[in-house]
Amino acid sequence: MNRASQALSIVLGVMVPAIALGGSGACAADPESAPESPCIAFAKPSAPALQTEPAAASSRASALVRVRGGAGRLYALDADGKLGRVDAGAASTLAVGGVGGIDFAVTKDESGVVNAFVARWVAAAPGGPTTFELARFASADGGVTFDGASKKVLVTAPGGRAAGEAASMAFAPDGLLYVALGSAERPPGSAVMLAGSLLRLDVSGDTVAVPPVWASGFLEPRGLDVDPVTGDVWLTDYSARDSATLVHRITRGGIVDLKPMLIIASPEKRPASSGGHVYRGKRAPALAGAYVYPAPNGALVAVDRFGPSGPPQETKLALGVDGPIGRAEDDELVIAPANGGGVSRVVDGAPPFPAPASLLATKCFDLASPSGVPVGAIAYDVTTPLWSDGAAKERFVVVPKGTKITARADGDLVFPVGTVAVKTFAVDGKRVETRLLVQHDVEDWVGYSYAWNDAGTDAELVRGNRIAPLAGGKSWYFPSSADCTACHTPAAGYTLGLEAKQLAGHGDALARLESQLVAPIDHATLVPLVPVDAPAPATAEARARSYLHSNCSTCHREGSATGTVVDLDLRFDTPLAKTGLCREPQAGSLGITDPRIVAPHDPARSVIVARMRALDERRMPKLATRVVDEAGVAAVEAWIREMAACP
Secondary structure (H helix, E strand, O other): OOOHHHHOOOOOOOOOOOOOOOOOHHHHOOHHHOOOOOOOOOOOOOOOOEEEEEEEOOOOOOOEEEEEEEOOEEEEEEOOOEEEEOOOOOOOOEEOOOOOOOEEEEEEOOOOOEEEEEEEEEEOOOOOOEEEEEEEEEOOOOOOOOOHHHOEEEEEEEOOOOOOOOEEEEEOOOOOEEEEEOOOOOOOOOOOOOOOEEEEEOOOOOOOOOOOOOEEOOOEEEEEEEOOOOOOEEEEEEEOOOOEEEEEEEOOOOOOOOOOOEEEEOOOOOOOOOOOEEOOOOOOHHHOOOEEEEOOOOOEEEEOOOOOOOOOOEEEEOOOOOOOEEEOOOOOEEEOOOOOOOEEEEEEOOOOOOOOOEHHHHOOOOOOOOOOOOOOOEEEOOOOOOOOOOOEEEEEEEOOOOOOEEEOOOOEEEOOOOOEEEEEEEEOOEEEEEEEEEEEEOOEEEEEEEEEOOOOOOEEEEOOOEEEEOHHHOEEEEOOHHHHOOOOOOOOOOOOOOEHHHHOOOOOHHHHHHOOEOOOOOHHHOOOOOOOOOOOOOOHHHHHHHHHHHHOOOOOOOOOHHHHOOOOOOOOOOOHHHOOOOOOOOOOOOOOOOOEOOOOOOHHHEHHHHHHHOOOOOOOOOOOOOOOOHHHHHHHHHHHHHOOOOO
């Protein structure tokens, strides 16, 4: 049945009986007589038990302030401003000292040539004006040593009149070099001022054309990292005014505002972090995709949720760190002790990750079934799906045999421990990803992502998040387990589409689920959602608010962590006057004059529309979507245009 035809009698705000939801045949059979599913919840992954192991002995006398891999070796910059290898037999070091922050990167090009790139601030005289300099040094022995006489200055820019400016740099997977420069006093008559900016440079040749500033407004950037998988840029910026380190994550279009993702309190004795790294190694799989940084008190902290629902989720790890951390060439984390001793590698001593490595090994997907539904599972569809860049979806849920489901007053279903919800995404007719949401314990749901192989014969477990290219220039975002917690929250009931107002009218799915309910759902008061393209008599308000319920209310609702930032309740059955939609925006105007979250008659002044159309950090929802849902935007704009006034 066409989704639109299922909603012909539904009008928002009018309580009408739902479509009859079957009570005969297999749908009404005793659930105890149904076959038991081979899909059974597996054990939950253990918490990380991090430890260190020696990575390289060091003969360097002074403390190391930067350490990272390159050209198959580990390199470090020490407190004396010398760059060189980190190992017991390290050859002579290259003096690259300056008056302020210094950073470096070592690369090997396709022909095997090894170069060291150094970013630093220099001054012609003590206390005099400073100049930023980006230089390249060549190696004639494959990266064992670097020749100071080979220096090639690629970029210079005037600084201020105070020493201590910061500089940080990192190469991206596409070969571009990101360089962050600390702010300083603008020198008199200076026409160019790059301090306080983030640059994105092509340094493949002997000359570098400095493009327009990519992002600006920083104070003292002390650490820069580029995620080797997603390409996201992480910038650690110290604020002396706040005595705190501000961490920004910059995706796609760059920073729109300078509201940091994370604020690290910094005592004066250790005023700034050296920055962190997104972990993409294999020795500590529990950290996959997390941003890991050394806290001022010496702890190692993993930030492992970056979604829109509330503040980032931090996990303090039982591993003391008294120096900077770096990324080796194999993407493993290394620690350089403050005393200048040997460099250590971070590893996980916890038992192996227990989640099955392949989707078929979970027994929660049956290739012999057209939609992958295994025996004992309940396939279902929803009226207004979450937008996933146009991907087609197939859904089913496995409820342990002999257990019961309960229902909240709003029709949201509450499942027993051991439940597994499964959703498969297909793009252009080809399966891309299958996600499992497993309830390991009471209200302890964990999401697992499996990436399908090209042959469509199985899918492998994705550890952490990642982006993969698809045919036709498209790409797909695979969320980490931590990413899943951004939307699958306690306030949203963990499972999202499994609610009566979404399931009503879709075959026997709700009836089969109801057969396991402790108490029946009151269908007399149930008002189902409607599709965005539902014909009259469905109203524009019903279409728009159904869409907002599915795409926004998982985070924007009563009890959600986002309520501490933006006080909205976008659930379908919340009276409009209590949604908070008609007030001024609380999280930025997006450059709109006289903005409202929703401005009656005027979509152009409605920030909600601008966020739905944005493709950068202003976008809502933020996670895993890169394509505008034109049908969804059109439904919301149509409602706004006919809205008489805000209640």
